[in-house]
Amino acid sequence: MAEPMLETRALTRRFGGLRAVNNVSLTFEVGVVHAILGPNGAGKTTVINLLSGDLPPTSGTIRFRGRDITARPVQRRVRMGIGRSYQKTNILPELTCLDNCRLGALSRLPGGLARIRPSRAARRQVQARAEHALALCGLEARADTIAATLSHGEKRQLEIGMMMATEPTLLLLDEPLAGMGQEESRRVTELLRRLAADHTMILIEHDMDAVFAIAERITVMVNGAVLETGSVEQIRASATVREAYLGEEAEP
Amino acid sequence: MMSRALSPTVVLPLLFVVVAVGLALYPLVGETFYVRLMAKIIVLGILAMSLDLLVGYTGLVSLGHAAFSGAAGYITATLILKAGVTDMALLLPASLAVSALLALVIGWISVRTSGIYFIMITLALGQMTYLFFHDVSYWGGTDGISVWDKPVLAVGGWTLLELSDRMVFYYTAWACLVAVYVGLWLLMRAPFGQIVRGVRINPGRTQALGHDVHRHQLAVFVIAGTIAGLAGFLEVARSGFMSPAHLGWHESAMVLIIVILGGMGTLVGPVIGALTLVLLEDWVADLTSHWKLIIGLFVIAVVLFLPNGLVSLLTRGAGPSWLRGRRATPAEAQAEGGDDG
Numbered sequence: 001m002a003e004p005m006l007e008t009r010a011l012t013r014r015f016g017g018l019r020a021v022n023n024v025s026l027t028f029e030v031g032v033v034h035a036i037l038g039p040n041g042a043g044k045t046t047v048i049n050l051l052s053g054d055l056p057p058t059s060g061t062i063r064f065r066g067r068d069i070t071a072r073p074v075q076r077r078v079r080m081g082i083g084r085s086y087q088k089t090n091i092l093p094e095l096t097c098l099d100n101c102r103l104g105a106l107s108r109l110p111g112g113l114a115r116i117r118p119s120r121a122a123r124r125q126v127q128a129r130a131e132h133a134l135a136l137c138g139l140e141a142r143a144d145t146i147a148a149t150l151s152h153g154e155k156r157q158l159e160i161g162m163m164m165a166t167e168p169t170l171l172l173l174d175e176p177l178a179g180m181g182q183e184e185s186r187r188v189t190e191l192l193r194r195l196a197a198d199h200t201m202i203l204i205e206h207d208m209d210a211v212f213a214i215a216e217r218i219t220v221m222v223n224g225a226v227l228e229t230g231s232v233e234q235i236r237a238s239a240t241v242r243e244a245y246l247g248e249e250a251e252p
Numbered sequence: 253m254m255s256r257a258l259s260p261t262v263v264l265p266l267l268f269v270v271v272a273v274g275l276a277l278y279p280l281v282g283e284t285f286y287v288r289l290m291a292k293i294i295v296l297g298i299l300a301m302s303l304d305l306l307v308g309y310t311g312l313v314s315l316g317h318a319a320f321s322g323a324a325g326y327i328t329a330t331l332i333l334k335a336g337v338t339d340m341a342l343l344l345p346a347s348l349a350v351s352a353l354l355a356l357v358i359g360w361i362s363v364r365t366s367g368i369y370f371i372m373i374t375l376a377l378g379q380m381t382y383l384f385f386h387d388v389s390y391w392g393g394t395d396g397i398s399v400w401d402k403p404v405l406a407v408g409g410w411t412l413l414e415l416s417d418r419m420v421f422y423y424t425a426w427a428c429l430v431a432v433y434v435g436l437w438l439l440m441r442a443p444f445g446q447i448v449r450g451v452r453i454n455p456g457r458t459q460a461l462g463h464d465v466h467r468h469q470l471a472v473f474v475i476a477g478t479i480a481g482l483a484g485f486l487e488v489a490r491s492g493f494m495s496p497a498h499l500g501w502h503e504s505a506m507v508l509i510i511v512i513l514g515g516m517g518t519l520v521g522p523v524i525g526a527l528t529l530v531l532l533e534d535w536v537a538d539l540t541s542h543w544k545l546i547i548g549l550f551v552i553a554v555v556l557f558l559p560n561g562l563v564s565l566l567t568r569g570a571g572p573s574w575l576r577g578r579r580a581t582p583a584e585a586q587a588e589g590g591d592d593g
Contacts, residue, residue, distance in 0.1 A: 073459075073464075074459050075459050075460075075462050075463055075464045075465075078461065078462035079462050084460055086457075086460075090454065090456070090457045091454070091457065092450060092453045092454050092457065092458075094453060095449075099446070102446065103446065103447065103450045103461050103463075104461040106446060106461075107461055107462025107463055114443075115442065115444040115447070116442050116443075116444050117442065118442070126443070162457075162461060165461070166461055166462050
């Protein structure tokens, strides 16, 4: 098999006495949408935080395209191509939508003088990336709108647009549909499906319709540990998973 | 049309042009005493602009900023007094280098903290710098250092600038004020400034978009410290005097008040803040011996009724929200607190 996009080995994160993530070894293949499911408190968001670098692991390793990134800070991981969106909307409310995306696009500028006096080409590139990201998330009409005035659903879209402006190859999506109405949910699911065509995704989502619509592989976590990993069909058919988690939701 | 013309991105630079032209013309009409006062205001304005870069643009509230101007001032005064150096081509780079280096050290430690801890650590390190110049007898203790010779800029026998001449000093300082304003204005519009703005608004998210928050904060800290060093150099050239009081936290707090009074994150605000505070002090001190009380009440009134400083009298109701009011609009409040979805 080809080199995986991301691989964790015995990843553990303790908070005091609690093992929020316990000995998690997972492989995320290139081009695959891999959902992580589990009840509240299962450690899903902690896994994302460990993968993005927002939290350091207590032990274990993370390899991205074969390189050990366990000790790399967030910003270096982003520049390597790991983008992340947050469960709680995390935008810059006082800036316009385009400026929000531009901040992501700027991470692709080289450091040093290019950040003080960028060439015309570099400036144009940043602008193009920001506009492209805004179009991707479906907010091109809102380019000059102050982000604080967006609707909840639009903010969630912007959240994804900002991430896309950093031009990631791997997307870490922490409940992208959180708090959305049906119509918004449908729109963002469609957006994710489009992004899935040429990106690798790790997705946490409670909306099962959305998960089953886009995910190709599913990992179920309970109490910080991996219960089972498999294809959508395997997970749907799994008795252990049914018992531990899906139970009520999987039944029609 | 009106609201477009009143956009802060237009009003603020325009305001600076008005202030700069006013300051340039003032010596032609003003009394000597007030021209001297204006020179003081210009130097203080440069110092306040450098602090605004930290406080207003980067969200780093430093209570030790006078350490950088003071250290640079001490180096200038010492080189003049003890080494007999008056060559500006040597004095200026030396004092800038010292303030930059000090800012690098203090900044490197400070940017690891944030909020109240950042205030406390800059205060502590600023006071350490103060004590260094206060206690080491080489620097002359509380009395400080008085110099009679002023920096001179000469190239190949041609004297270009003789800062002992009041008018030459005045316009040199004025040119520095304009250069610092233009330089910082351009810097804050550049990608660097856009990233710094992100760091101020939402450091966590800015990092998650691929930017090294600490490195940008440190870069700003060093730039601000170096410009403060320029102000320290000019202060010695202006007054011929440098004492520990120039580095103490009183001085740092005064500069911070000037920034808040004029309007944070506007660059021109701090200049107007310096102008207002110095002129007000001069005026009120003539009226009553309790002048500090009156100044205090004035500062409180401005903070209460014009939380964005005096420049918001001109920019209120127009432009981006970060200039309109620190108090979030309902939509913003929702954006910050209501998304626990």
